[in-house]
Amino acid sequence: MTPQSLLQLTSQKCTTGCPILDRLLYGGIPCDSITEIVAESGSGKTQICLQLSLHAQLPVSHGGLAASSLYLHTEFPFPFRRLHQLCLSFRSSNAHHFPVNDNPCDRIFVQSVHTADHLLEIMSKTDPFIENSKNQVPVRLIVIDSIAALFRSDFDNTPVELKRRSSLFFKISSKLKALAKRFNLAVLVTNQVVDLVGPNEGINGLRIGNLVCLHTSGRRVCPALGLAWANCVNSRLFLSRNEEVIREENEKSNGQSCDFVKKKMRKLYVVFAPHLPESSCEFEITREGLFGVER
Amino acid sequence: MEIWRLPISASQRGKLISAGYTSLSSLSSISSSDLARELKVSESEAMNILKVASHSRGSETSNASCSIVEGAQSAWDMLHDEESLMHITTSSADLDNILGGGIRCKEVTEIGGVPGIGKTQLGIQVAVNVQIPNDFGGLGGKAIYIDTEGSFMVERAFQIAEACIEDMSEYNRFLRKDFQECKIKMLPQDILENIFYFRICSYTEQIALINYLDKFLSEHKDVKVIVVDSVTFHFRQDFDDMALRTRVLSGMALKLMNLAKRFSLAVVLLNQVTTKHTEASFQLALALGDSWSHTCTNRIVLYWNGNERYAYIDKSPSLRSASAAYSVTARGIRNSSSSCKRIKMM
Numbered sequence: 001m002t003p004q005s006l007l008q009l010t011s012q013k014c015t016t017g018c019p020i021l022d023r024l025l026y027g028g029i030p031c032d033s034i035t036e037i038v039a040e041s042g043s044g045k046t047q048i049c050l051q052l053s054l055h056a057q058l059p060v061s062h063g064g065l066a067a068s069s070l071y072l073h074t075e076f077p078f079p080f081r082r083l084h085q086l087c088l089s090f091r092s093s094n095a096h097h098f099p100v101n102d103n104p105c106d107r108i109f110v111q112s113v114h115t116a117d118h119l120l121e122i123m124s125k126t127d128p129f130i131e132n133s134k135n136q137v138p139v140r141l142i143v144i145d146s147i148a149a150l151f152r153s154d155f156d157n158t159p160v161e162l163k164r165r166s167s168l169f170f171k172i173s174s175k176l177k178a179l180a181k182r183f184n185l186a187v188l189v190t191n192q193v194v195d196l197v198g199p200n201e202g203i204n205g206l207r208i209g210n211l212v213c214l215h216t217s218g219r220r221v222c223p224a225l226g227l228a229w230a231n232c233v234n235s236r237l238f239l240s241r242n243e244e245v246i247r248e249e250n251e252k253s254n255g256q257s258c259d260f261v262k263k264k265m266r267k268l269y270v271v272f273a274p275h276l277p278e279s280s281c282e283f284e285i286t287r288e289g290l291f292g293v294e295r
Numbered sequence: 296m297e298i299w300r301l302p303i304s305a306s307q308r309g310k311l312i313s314a315g316y317t318s319l320s321s322l323s324s325i326s327s328s329d330l331a332r333e334l335k336v337s338e339s340e341a342m343n344i345l346k347v348a349s350h351s352r353g354s355e356t357s358n359a360s361c362s363i364v365e366g367a368q369s370a371w372d373m374l375h376d377e378e379s380l381m382h383i384t385t386s387s388a389d390l391d392n393i394l395g396g397g398i399r400c401k402e403v404t405e406i407g408g409v410p411g412i413g414k415t416q417l418g419i420q421v422a423v424n425v426q427i428p429n430d431f432g433g434l435g436g437k438a439i440y441i442d443t444e445g446s447f448m449v450e451r452a453f454q455i456a457e458a459c460i461e462d463m464s465e466y467n468r469f470l471r472k473d474f475q476e477c478k479i480k481m482l483p484q485d486i487l488e489n490i491f492y493f494r495i496c497s498y499t500e501q502i503a504l505i506n507y508l509d510k511f512l513s514e515h516k517d518v519k520v521i522v523v524d525s526v527t528f529h530f531r532q533d534f535d536d537m538a539l540r541t542r543v544l545s546g547m548a549l550k551l552m553n554l555a556k557r558f559s560l561a562v563v564l565l566n567q568v569t570t571k572h573t574e575a576s577f578q579l580a581l582a583l584g585d586s587w588s589h590t591c592t593n594r595i596v597l598y599w600n601g602n603e604r605y606a607y608i609d610k611s612p613s614l615r616s617a618s619a620a621y622s623v624t625a626r627g628i629r630n631s632s633s634s635c636k637r638i639k640m641m
Binding site: 007010180206231234275 | 409410411415416439444445446447448449450451452484487488490491492493494496497503504507511528529531532533567568569570572579599602625
């Protein structure tokens, strides 16, 4: 066994496609590590996943991984139309990197997953799949959207079942990390949130990471799957969305007046990461994708 | 007994005995400046005494040693050993204070906490700080970093190494204004080179590596700390036989303890937190169970208190229970910046 030389071990990152988000993440999603995105439904998790699957195909000089991606989805249906839309705008802004008749969607491999055991089965088949892909465009990004859906229904609330569930978390995480290390992959996992009810929150109210409490849509939430899963991921990002009332100045014919307008405020927070400080930034979702907003 | 045989003057002999040095082995681990202070003689005289003592020890046969059992040490000798042990600073003065100077060598220290509290940061900080040269109060040694989770980010280690070198230069400028020869020639790259990094992907690899460390350490005698981040991860999968898991873990802990004692290095084990369900309420406990919690010499628990990160000495044979606040900054682990920080004694 020989130690690895740290000087040759530079962690590659996959760009998110937006310079503001990349700056927050110090380059993008790191390889050889599991990054988790936690958010309630409709906050933009799938958007980020699709965007990353496309941008992973960019050459390394432009922040990508020059790679194809494996997209494992657990919630149906897979957003093919949205992927197509994002693909068009990706093509038009990055046309010089790809040949004319190329379709970036060809390099995103989609697989549906039904249960946790199914996921383990798929991962044992992923090894040879990624090995073979080295001949064409190697797979260097695995997205699991979302991991929570696999565990929300199969397990009863008894200690034995919960123990089995935790054990599965570590097994899956261990396999993912082994894959990530072997092929230098970036792994992106999305997770859902559960509500925190009442002042005495119990184990769910335990503070994990930089934020005392996660807020979205005016409610207090915490990531699903609990403390055990939190130990399995390397970094956690939180997307929040809130409706904010903003004063907008309007010029009307009879002088200036202001309207109170409801605006959707979306923010991305770093909950914990070994290489990132506590930070956050605002973002918006447009037809072209998800982009950070500098205020 | 052997002091009588030393070719030194009667007054020196008398001073040695009244100070308590009655055997040659008690003189083996003391430095000349300490001896001079204790005997109230000049440093050159003390050096002479030590030279004579080591000379006569070398020419003596083993059956002249006054230990009853081969390899046993008298408590007096052990006290001297302990006092001459160095600590690895954590770069946070408050944390160092409750630790009695820092992470201690020859002992296994377990550090546990929730995700995001700073365990990996502390591990990297210790791996960098062990390399602080002797002139600055450090051990000037190398580090072994065993990464089981993939949390080690080279760029973060580089950042912490850079900050450490900057702090040393600051210290240099304040205290050694005239000594130009103590210029810092270290670069962050040198610090990274002195960290032996191993990435482990399964529990069998982990056990194999710990077994291999014996050989590795005999070849690299300047390693002064082993950091395992984290020791738990691969053991939390389904082990059909829990008794096997306990045996494997205790075997591993024993080996690490042996390595710590034999090579005089510090072992830092980072652990995760799990919940223990007791009578419908939950309690947080370090993972790996009760039998594991007996195997480490010291245990530090990291936790959140309001908006601050705190470290609490949960178990230690020589330190008292206390907690101290610390913070994780861009430069690494530092003192907490809040104005009302206080070290709480329990």
